[in-house]
Amino acid sequence: xxxxxxFGHQNPDTDAIGTxxxxxxxxxxxGYNTEAVALGEVNDETAFALQKFGFEAPxxxxxxxxxxDKVMLVDHNEPQQSVADIDQVTVTHVVDHHRxxxxxxxLPLFYLAAPVGCTSTIMWRLYQHYGVDVPQNIAGIMLSxxxxxxxxxxxxxxxxxxxxxxxxxxxxxDVDYEKYGLEELxxxxxxxxxxxxxxxxxxxxxxxxxGKKARVAQINVVDLPEALERKEAFLTAxxxxxxxxxxxxxxxxxxxxxDSNSTALVIGSDNAKAAFEKAFGQVKDSExxxxxxxxxxxxxxxxxxxxxxx
Amino acid sequence: xxxxxxFGHQNPDTDAIGTxxxxxxxxxxxGYNTEAVALGEVNDETAFALQKFGFEAPxxxxxxxxxxDKVMLVDHNEPQQSVADIDQVTVTHVVDHHRxxxxxxxLPLFYLAAPVGCTSTIMWRLYQHYGVDVPQNIAGIMLSxxxxxxxxxxxxxxxxxxxxxxxxxxxxxDVDYEKYGLEELxxxxxxxxxxxxxxxxxxxxxxxxxGKKARVAQINVVDLPEALERKEAFLTAxxxxxxxxxxxxxxxxxxxxxDSNSTALVIGSDNAKAAFEKAFGQVKDSExxxxxxxxxxxxxxxxxxxxxxx
Numbered sequence: 001x002x003x004x005x006x007f008g009h010q011n012p013d014t015d016a017i018g019t020x021x022x023x024x025x026x027x028x029x030x031g032y033n034t035e036a037v038a039l040g041e042v043n044d045e046t047a048f049a050l051q052k053f054g055f056e057a058p059x060x061x062x063x064x065x066x067x068x069d070k071v072m073l074v075d076h077n078e079p080q081q082s083v084a085d086i087d088q089v090t091v092t093h094v095v096d097h098h099r100x101x102x103x104x105x106x107l108p109l110f111y112l113a114a115p116v117g118c119t120s121t122i123m124w125r126l127y128q129h130y131g132v133d134v135p136q137n138i139a140g141i142m143l144s145x146x147x148x149x150x151x152x153x154x155x156x157x158x159x160x161x162x163x164x165x166x167x168x169x170x171x172x173x174d175v176d177y178e179k180y181g182l183e184e185l186x187x188x189x190x191x192x193x194x195x196x197x198x199x200x201x202x203x204x205x206x207x208x209x210x211g212k213k214a215r216v217a218q219i220n221v222v223d224l225p226e227a228l229e230r231k232e233a234f235l236t237a238x239x240x241x242x243x244x245x246x247x248x249x250x251x252x253x254x255x256x257x258x259d260s261n262s263t264a265l266v267i268g269s270d271n272a273k274a275a276f277e278k279a280f281g282q283v284k285d286s287e288x289x290x291x292x293x294x295x296x297x298x299x300x301x302x303x304x305x306x307x308x309x310x
Numbered sequence: 311x312x313x314x315x316x317f318g319h320q321n322p323d324t325d326a327i328g329t330x331x332x333x334x335x336x337x338x339x340x341g342y343n344t345e346a347v348a349l350g351e352v353n354d355e356t357a358f359a360l361q362k363f364g365f366e367a368p369x370x371x372x373x374x375x376x377x378x379d380k381v382m383l384v385d386h387n388e389p390q391q392s393v394a395d396i397d398q399v400t401v402t403h404v405v406d407h408h409r410x411x412x413x414x415x416x417l418p419l420f421y422l423a424a425p426v427g428c429t430s431t432i433m434w435r436l437y438q439h440y441g442v443d444v445p446q447n448i449a450g451i452m453l454s455x456x457x458x459x460x461x462x463x464x465x466x467x468x469x470x471x472x473x474x475x476x477x478x479x480x481x482x483x484d485v486d487y488e489k490y491g492l493e494e495l496x497x498x499x500x501x502x503x504x505x506x507x508x509x510x511x512x513x514x515x516x517x518x519x520x521g522k523k524a525r526v527a528q529i530n531v532v533d534l535p536e537a538l539e540r541k542e543a544f545l546t547a548x549x550x551x552x553x554x555x556x557x558x559x560x561x562x563x564x565x566x567x568x569d570s571n572s573t574a575l576v577i578g579s580d581n582a583k584a585a586f587e588k589a590f591g592q593v594k595d596s597e598x599x600x601x602x603x604x605x606x607x608x609x610x611x612x613x614x615x616x617x618x619x620x
Contacts, residue, residue, distance in 0.1 A: 099418055105409045106615040108425040108607065115418040129439055297418065305416040 001033040009076035010039045014046040018145035019074040019119040045188025053140035075119040077103040117162040118149035124165040139172035147181040196237040209308035212248040248272040262290045279307035311343040319386035320349045324356045328455035329384040329429040355498025359454035363447040385429040387413040427472040428459035434475040449482035457491040506547040519618035522558040558582040589613035
């Protein structure tokens with residue numbers, strides 16, 4: 001069978017990496033010939049999870065069409081979050097948990113999305129649907145993905161299905177998910193060793209908001225005030241990225257994974273900032289406190305989309 | 311629970327109607343509060359199937375937002391094939407078997423599509439996935455949908471999954487699917503009692519082909535030469551519709567359901583006709599023979615899309 005690549009979004013997180021690995025295993029069991037790859041280097045949290053369950057980081061690709069004609073996407077569908085030459089290949093499968101935006105195909109395909117906290121929760125259901133046993137290490141990396149995306153089941157994106165999947169996968173992986181989950185999340189909060197330029201790109205996604213180009217980055221920390229000591233340097237890096245890439249808005253969401261509160265840094269054009277303030281309230285000195293906001297997908301993008309459309 | 315409407319595409323066929331009925335039954339069993347409705351009157355074939363299995367035709371709606379905030383779509387996703395005010399409601403669920411085009415949401419949703427011959431085949435899998443028994447009449451209407459979309463499993467869109475679903479559903483519905491299927495298809499071929507204006511709108515869909523507006527209609531017959539005796543009247547009706555609605559291309563696919571061959575009538579702008587001929591070959595006197603072409607989705611839209619994009 002003709003080989004296909006499976007990958008998650010750019011600036012991969014543990015869901016993008018872990019679910020690609022899990023989907024590749026499942027699809028190969030079902031008769032496909034696939035390889036899980038990545039659209040960037042893994043972050044510290046994902047590296048911790050991969051090592052814990054005995055995986056190498058997937059090979060990083062820049063383009064796909066030089067290798068294959070067909071690809072499968074996990075944890076994303078928007079073209080600007082995908083591989084650079086996504087328009088040169090045919091997408092045959094998508095498994096995702098995001099809104100659908102600017103995703104157009106000329107042929108019917110397999111597409112499964114559900115409004116749950118993590119793509120790996122859907123993947124767990126797919127394994128059950130096809131009656132394929134989940135190996136211990138695959139269970140471990142799917143569990144890690146759900147812990148990551150739901151901040152240990154505390155994010156408002158968390159659904160009962162995510163909780164059921166965590167319970168089931170933790171059993172197969174043979175780990176205490178609360179103890180392991182805190183270790184995993186903490187592994188992703190070491191910002192001291194990284195530059196501001198790296199940090200604003202680590203978990204960043206671009207969005208088309210009614211024709212405006214918005215960049216929303218998120219970093220996880222255990223000490224918000226410590227992170228905000230670097231505020232001026234963050235703003236400088238964000239302004240430079242906005243100038244270089246033509247972002248109308250750049251938002252950096254700094255989230256405390258221990259208490260699920262965030263502070264955001266925001267820069268952009270006057271119009272874009274006005275739309276932002278319509279969604280979230282007044283920004284002072286490029287900063288705004290967002291208590292309880294931890295989910296870019298559920299708590300940031302929908303109000304921003306609405307504000308930019310009105 | 312807040313009520314949601316479920317419907318298939320405009321100019322509904324047996325899949326659009328039957329799968330909406332089947333999905334509404336399933337979702338209500340799962341705790342939703344839904345009603346299956348239709349975006350137009352049912353055609354002769356669908357009326358035959360509904361009567362056979364004891365259903366009334368679903369209520370026809372023109373708009374949705376005056377009744378509900380949320381809707382579920384079956385057998386389509388493209389906005390121009392949906393309810394007129396689709397942009398005024400939130401789509402929470404989609405079950406479909408077509409390409410994805412211009413379908414954008416601001417929120418994550420449930421979306422299940424697969425490249426199979428009929429949406430009811432996917433619906434049959436969903437029933438199994440959720441462990442919900444299929445009642446005899448629901449099995450009958452799903453069976454009718456698959457027979458309709460796959461021309462009794464003869465269309466090139468037919469997959470092994472469609473065949474398995476037909477076998478299983480025929481057993482539950484307690485009918486000989488080959489005998490019943492031929493009766494059902496023949497019930498949809500009575501074109502004598504209809505005007506050309508009605509016939510070119512009965513099973514017609516609009517497509518955005520690289521910015522050009524294309525209309526592709528299909529009628530099923532048992533006698534092609536007899537249908538082509540009305541060629542001039544068809545062309546007049548197509549030209550008028552194109553003028554009124556601004557279609558760059560209007561294609562009428564006349565399909566013999568007994569031998570799975572078609573003849574197409576084609577009108578449109580010079581550019582659009584040139585793109586059409588790039589896809590299908592020379593059109594003579596607005597007519598072209600298309601042996602073996604029975605599937606708009608698999609054999610018409612993909613080559614047209616490619617021709618218009620190049």
